[in-house]
Amino acid sequence: MSLFSAKGLIKNFHSLRATDNVSIDVNPNEVHALIGPNGAGKSTLVNLISGLLPVDAGTITLDGRDITGLKAHERVHAGLSRCFQVTNLFKDISVMDNLRLAVQAHDGNNFKVFGIRNNERLLNDKARELGAKVGLEGDAVLDSIAGSLPHGAQRQLDIALALAANPKVLLLDEPMAGMGQDESARVVEMIKGLRQHMAILLIEHDMEAVFQLADRISVLVYGKVITTGTVDQIRNDPKVQEVYLGSETSHG
């Protein structure tokens, strides 16, 4: 029984069918990668699953519970958390404040109008712990303004924000996008560590990383999943080579 499953998802934008009857599932502790050329509808699918866009048809279940009708923030509490393709942080506040905001969402009552938040010791400890999980440590880093961090560190922070929910399933939307090789390798290691604790649906362009990490791969083309299989099956699938690998193998 899979931990997460989406069945028959459909999304139309006017006459364009961006998501065409997509079914995808993720097993416990599995990394299921979703690949596909640009414009295949990966981002739309991520938004449908995370609840930022409503589906036209289909059902999404998480741990046996139907979450199709839940709003984005409710899905997070149900155990489905996401990262963003374009790093999506609170750029004008410190790294620590970003982490606090993420921890706070899952920690007690937020209709507290008194009490200075930054002085809450327990919250601060949890925020530091969360930062450490993705390798953001030390006052120098934690006190710097999030938007001023190097790109790689911003991606790490983005992932940390998603981890605050202690998700059962983590949705990673192109975590390696725009990264150099060293940074990429670091994120690969990080994801290897994360999968011990959660299932991961990985949307990624970097084939190197996908082949290293994924247990199964699904290929999305023009809004449809054309095939799902193990790394070897996908590597040797002529259909996949034709639509995807042939043209876009070498991606930084």
Place this chain on the structure above:
Amino acid sequence: MPGNTTKTFAWVPLLGIILLAGFPYFSEFFGLDYYTGFVMRLMILMIIVTSLNFLLGYGGMIALGHAGFIGIGSYAMVALVEAGITSVWLLWLGATAITAIGAALIGLVVLRTRGIYFLMSTLAFAEMVYYVAVSLRRYGGDDGYILSTPLTFGFGFDPMDTNTLYAVVLAAFILAFAFFNRMVDSRFGKTITGIRDNPVRMQALGYPTFKLQLQAFVIGSAVAGLGGAMMMTQNGFISPTTIHWTHSAELMVIVALGGMGYKWGAILGAGLWGVLKEFLPQLTEYWHWPMGLLVILIILFAPNGLWALVSRESATQSGGLFKFIRRQA
């Protein structure tokens, strides 16, 4: 980021409170009794713009209908007086509660919109309140309503006594200002600024953004209602013109001039605006000219408001009205 400035000038608020507390004695001594009422009006204005600053600066909710809530508060008080309540405390509490309910209902609709659409829909609701007030013949229609029932604070204290009312307003002013300043550093305040900066990410973190914004909108608006009830108590008179949209715009300009999203911004703006509006007409009949010139100068040279000139907080911490308008354009 507590810079040295905050520590060095920690005595300023205390000095301000002492000066304000001593003002009625001072004015009485020098025969300037009239100005006790003026300072009191200024403090009520400061309460109102502080609540607006919370919505505009910290919440990023650029609402152009704040005067509507002042109106709801004032007319709620009128209705309660007509119903036979004379205790000022109960009247203020009732006016605040009724405004909060009104704000919740209006918020449910307007918070579904963003940016310029939010601005227009808050304006539309405030105008509705205005036309309701104009058509309320019972409460004087467009002539306004004159309070003729004597009110009481209880224990023999009379709100018609300027100095008594002044003391209560001063206390309310300090409490309201402390409340909002405390709130922006609280968990709730941080979620509100988080939603202002990045609503999508806040949803992805698991925050019910609509509900949180609604709570903030109700708090900010209810305090405007309280301000309306206080104005009513001081002036003994409410006219629908108070609710007119130009008044909402004036409040917005006050916050923007002072510094939107800065703790002291709205206070500074209200002080400056109130004093100029009081004294310029004594100097010249054409007092709108220097006032307009001032606004233009501030927009040109301090687009984030006057407080931004002295504050070490970065401008990005606050939205800034003019930045907002530029974003929309």
